[in-house]
Amino acid sequence: MVQRAEPQDFDRVLSSMCTVPHPAAREAAERFLATNPGDPGTYETVSELEAEAVESLGEITGLTDPTGYVASGGTEANLQAVRIARNRADTDDPNVVAPVHAHFSFTKAADVLGVELRTAPAEGYRANLEAMAELIDDDTVCVVGVAGSTEYGYVDPIPAIAELAHEADALCHVDAAWGGFYLPFTDHAWHFGHADADTMTIDPHKVGQAAVPAGGLLARDGTLLDELAVETPYLESTSQLTLTGTRSGAGVASAVAAMEALWPAGYREQYERSMENARWLADQLRARGHDVVDPELPLVAADLSVPMTDELRARGWRVSKTGAGEMRVVCMPHVTRSMLRSFVADLDWY
Amino acid sequence: MVQRAEPQDFDRVLSSMCTVPHPAAREAAERFLATNPGDPGTYETVSELEAEAVESLGEITGLTDPTGYVASGGTEANLQAVRIARNRADTDDPNVVAPVHAHFSFTKAADVLGVELRTAPAEGYRANLEAMAELIDDDTVCVVGVAGSTEYGYVDPIPAIAELAHEADALCHVDAAWGGFYLPFTDHAWHFGHADADTMTIDPHKVGQAAVPAGGLLARDGTLLDELAVETPYLESTSQLTLTGTRSGAGVASAVAAMEALWPAGYREQYERSMENARWLADQLRARGHDVVDPELPLVAADLSVPMTDELRARGWRVSKTGAGEMRVVCMPHVTRSMLRSFVADLDWY
Numbered sequence: 201m202v203q204r205a206e207p208q209d210f211d212r213v214l215s216s217m218c219t220v221p222h223p224a225a226r227e228a229a230e231r232f233l234a235t236n237p238g239d240p241g242t243y244e245t246v247s248e249l250e251a252e253a254v255e256s257l258g259e260i261t262g263l264t265d266p267t268g269y270v271a272s273g274g275t276e277a278n279l280q281a282v283r284i285a286r287n288r289a290d291t292d293d294p295n296v297v298a299p300v301h302a303h304f305s306f307t308k309a310a311d312v313l314g315v316e317l318r319t320a321p322a323e324g325y326r327a328n329l330e331a332m333a334e335l336i337d338d339d340t341v342c343v344v345g346v347a348g349s350t351e352y353g354y355v356d357p358i359p360a361i362a363e364l365a366h367e368a369d370a371l372c373h374v375d376a377a378w379g380g381f382y383l384p385f386t387d388h389a390w391h392f393g394h395a396d397a398d399t400m401t402i403d404p405h406k407v408g409q410a411a412v413p414a415g416g417l418l419a420r421d422g423t424l425l426d427e428l429a430v431e432t433p434y435l436e437s438t439s440q441l442t443l444t445g446t447r448s449g450a451g452v453a454s455a456v457a458a459m460e461a462l463w464p465a466g467y468r469e470q471y472e473r474s475m476e477n478a479r480w481l482a483d484q485l486r487a488r489g490h491d492v493v494d495p496e497l498p499l500v501a502a503d504l505s506v507p508m509t510d511e512l513r514a515r516g517w518r519v520s521k522t523g524a525g526e527m528r529v530v531c532m533p534h535v536t537r538s539m540l541r542s543f544v545a546d547l548d549w550y
Numbered sequence: 551m552v553q554r555a556e557p558q559d560f561d562r563v564l565s566s567m568c569t570v571p572h573p574a575a576r577e578a579a580e581r582f583l584a585t586n587p588g589d590p591g592t593y594e595t596v597s598e599l600e601a602e603a604v605e606s607l608g609e610i611t612g613l614t615d616p617t618g619y620v621a622s623g624g625t626e627a628n629l630q631a632v633r634i635a636r637n638r639a640d641t642d643d644p645n646v647v648a649p650v651h652a653h654f655s656f657t658k659a660a661d662v663l664g665v666e667l668r669t670a671p672a673e674g675y676r677a678n679l680e681a682m683a684e685l686i687d688d689d690t691v692c693v694v695g696v697a698g699s700t701e702y703g704y705v706d707p708i709p710a711i712a713e714l715a716h717e718a719d720a721l722c723h724v725d726a727a728w729g730g731f732y733l734p735f736t737d738h739a740w741h742f743g744h745a746d747a748d749t750m751t752i753d754p755h756k757v758g759q760a761a762v763p764a765g766g767l768l769a770r771d772g773t774l775l776d777e778l779a780v781e782t783p784y785l786e787s788t789s790q791l792t793l794t795g796t797r798s799g800a801g802v803a804s805a806v807a808a809m810e811a812l813w814p815a816g817y818r819e820q821y822e823r824s825m826e827n828a829r830w831l832a833d834q835l836r837a838r839g840h841d842v843v844d845p846e847l848p849l850v851a852a853d854l855s856v857p858m859t860d861e862l863r864a865r866g867w868r869v870s871k872t873g874a875g876e877m878r879v880v881c882m883p884h885v886t887r888s889m890l891r892s893f894v895a896d897l898d899w900y
Contacts, residue, residue: 210584216593218586218796230580233761233800234560234570238623242565242868272622272763273588275795283662305795308780312633312793314664351783405796411583412798413622413763430658433701433873443662445625445655446568446755448763448798450583518592523783 210534214543215520217350217378219532221454222409222466228450228457229411235449237270238442246449249456256459257402257416260384261376262393267422269442270404270452273415274377275305276443277401280417280428281373282309284399285342287427288371297335298344299327301351303375306344315341325349325493327356333364340370345397347390348379351522353499353530355379355388359395371398371424377415381407382497384464385471392420399424404455407470409462409533414451474498474531477540481529484544498531504547515546560884564893565870567700567728569882571804572759572816578800578807579761585799587620588792596799599806606809607752607766610734611726612743617772619792620754620802623765624727625655626793627751630767630778631723632659634749635692637777638721647685648694649677651701653725656694665691675699675843677706683714690720695747697740698729701872703849703880705729705738709745721748721774727765731757732847734814735821742770749774754805757820759812759883764801824848824881827890831879834894841876848881854897865896 210220221229232246240247250270258266271277286294295316298306302319310317318340320331327345336343343365345356358374365372376383376390380402383390392400400418404410419425428441462470478495482502485492491503503526512519520528529535529543560570571579582596590597600620608616621627636644645666648656652669660667668690670681677695686693693715695706708724715722726733726740730752733740742750750768754760769775778791812820828848835842841853853876862869870878879885879893 213592215591216586216589218584218589220584226583229583229800233576233579234568236566236568236762239566239568241870242563272794273796275793279793287661303795304780304782304790308790308793308795311637311780312662403796412586412796412800413794415796430654430661432654440654440658443625443629443658443793444622444763445653445658446623446753446762446765448801450579450762450800451798520591 211539212516213518214529214535215518216532217406217530218412219409220534221411222458222461224461225410225454225458229454232449232453236446237449237452238440238445238447243449246452250452253404253452253455253459254418256456256463257418260380260463261400261402261418262391263418263420266418267425268416268418270455271415271417271442272413272444273405274303274375274401274403275308277377277415277417278303278305278375279309279312280443281399281401282306282315282342283313284419284424284427285371285373286313286315288424289341291339291341293339294341295339296342296344297332297340299332299346299356301325301349302344302346303350303377325352325354327361329357329360329364332361336364336368340368342371342373343368344373344375347374347376347383347388348497350378351528352493352501353379353495353497355383355390355496358390358397362395362397366396372396373398374400377401377403378406379497381467382471382474385468404458405451407533408455408458410455410458411450413448414455470533474533474535477535477537478531480537481540493526500529500531501526512546517543517546561889562866563868564879564885565868566882567756567880568762569759570884571761572808572811574811575760575804575808579804582799582803586796587799587802588790588795588797593799596802600802603754603802603805603809604768606806606813607768610730610813611750611752611768612741613768613770616768617775618766618768620805621765621767621792622763622794623755624653624725624751624753625658627727627765627767628653628655628725629659629662630793631749631751632656632665632692633663634769634774634777635721635723636663636665638774639691641689641691643689644691645689646692646694647682647690649682649696649706651675651699652694652696653700653727675702675704677711679707679710679714682711686714686718690718692721692723693718694723694725697724697726697733697738698847700728701878702843702851703729703845703847705740705846708740708747712745712747716746722746723748724750727751727753728756729847731817732821732824735818754808755801757882758805758808760805760808761800763798764805820883824883824885827885827887828881830887831890843876850879850881851876862896867893867896
């Protein structure tokens with residue numbers, strides 16, 4: 201066991217939305233490895249750190265008085281947002297309306313929560329508002345917008361989606377799990393300050409460079425979180441709103457450390473570097489005659505016309521594909537220009 | 551941030567069901583901090599380690615051909631077991647029958663999954679079979695037995711509960727989240743080899759001495775897990791059965807390392823030491839005239855007649871209370887005889 205380690209050490213990983221944790225984040229994770237923010241009466245310091253993490257996430261997302269918590273990841277945060285919306289609404293047959301590119305965690309949430317998921321076709325990789333509006337009815341409890349989609353890195357028109365939601369007396373949830381740490385340095389209207397969104401997913405353990413598990417759920421209003429509360433006998437706290445019980449103090453401490461180290465200057469530099477890398481890769485692929493989806497955030501999808509996943513994999517590359525079969529390269533912080541140069545050279549080899 | 555650490559370092563923690571990770575578990579967690587078993591195509595080694603963890607958990611729980619996964623913790627595992635039962639059953643109005651001392655994660659699961667939780671009164675801290683049988687009907691999808699209850703550490707009659715479940719064509723789920731690493735060294739009938747149970751929760755990050763997050767969900771039959779599968783476009787794997795998406799490789803690697811180091815001899819020694827500590831503490835409290843619940847596993851609950859949580863807390867002790875108001879001391883691996891001597895001395899002080 202002691203000898204085993206992941207072979208690639210991230211130097212050929214182009215498929216992941218996780219990355220190498222920032223050194224300060226790693227250090228904090230190791231120190232808080234044996235703490236449990238799920239039991240705040242016993243583990244007080246990490247519980248205070250979680251409040252700081254939520255404060256920082258609020259600053260990043262334009263929320264003056266943020267409430268929320270550090271979740272196990274984006275899936276939990278998305279599921280909990282839908283759970284808030286379902287529990288708050290007064291219908292026996294709840295549905296959620298989302299664009300077709302919403303992350304598969306909404307499919308999972310729908311199964312778990314007994315909610316119908318209705319997905320609307322996209323237009324130019326972004327949500328089509330008319331198509332979404334057609335799916336909304338009196339039983340719609342939540343309307344989802346994606347700020348940085350998993351497959352193409354595109355940003356939905358969040359303010360308009362929030363309006364759609366509120367016209368239907370539904371909640372608006374924004375999934376910025378991946379995009380949230382890149383978007384503050386763009387002109388997109390995506391956060392609580394730009395749109396009347398109710399809840400948001402933003403994951404420190406993705407572009408935020410914290411260690412897994414550190415997802416983030418934010419709510420504009422603390423009463424929304426009350427929808428999640430379950431009583432906790434025998435803990436010194438009296439109720440719990442997280443999906444899990446015991447939780448990782450490592451994730452929480454590491455999120456605080458990463459945001460202290462990187463917000464805002466470090467994240468800005470990272471965004472600029474990653475975006476330049478994405479544009480460079482897009483240009484290189486275009487120059488070779490491939491169809492490339494113009495990158496909106498640091499993520500490049502391209503139709504390579506020949507499937508080459510197996511060949512690339514044999515050379516150690518980890519790339520993934522979109523549902524439409526395009527190659528998908530996620531320009532995470534660990535993805536450097538020199539990695540991309542080697543990658544393009546290997547593509548040329550075929 | 552760098553300077554902050556949990557003040558107590560576990561040396562006065564009597565309330566937690568988590569503990570200091572084994573050194574090998576800590577080392578493995580630190581090395582696999584940046585891996586994600588939720589993306590097995592990218593992170594292959596940790597994915598293989600997860601299969602080993604399930605193998606070991608099967609050995610511990612009498613399951614020859616185990617299926618399951620390393621969950622974020624007992625709450626996820628319990629919730630997923632109820633989800634399996636709900637999805638498999640053919641009813642619009644599913645209910646779960648459990649003894650009253652079932653962990654509050656079942657309350658959470660019931661809210662999340664839209665399932666009715668019916669709890670039956672206990673008898674002598676164990677499940678009362680007649681009371682449970684009265685609650686079972688055609689819409690019962692799962693009957694729960696607890697092997698090591700959170701409040702008293704007692705073990706339900708698991709074989710009889712499994713019979714109740716199957717008479718009703720429901721699944722039997724055993725919650726051994728805490729007890730599972732102590733029970734192999736007792737005479738209790740609690741596991742897959744003793745009873746026709748379908749699913750089980752057993753958490754390496756509790757008595758198993760792995761780092762958080764490392765819970766365990768096991769199923770006797772792989773088709774049960776299929777009830778959880780959700781399609782995963784753009785990952786190299788095609789479906790996902792976990793509740794969360796991105797997951798902690800640290801937890802998985804650390805579970806394998808802990809079980810390699812401790813199963814079975816190390817866990818046996820730990821059980822014996824902890825059980826002796828629990829008996830010693832029970833005797834000390836009895837000798838001082840307190841009502842003590844005779845410990846069945848290493849957990850002592852006692853009615854101290856005077857509430858003293860605040861005083862003990864002021865002296866740095868972390869103790870918790872049962873729902874009935876008794877003081878509750880969990881004899882985890884980090885709880886030594888000398889800690890308990892100091893604790894009793896502090897109790898005498900009042």
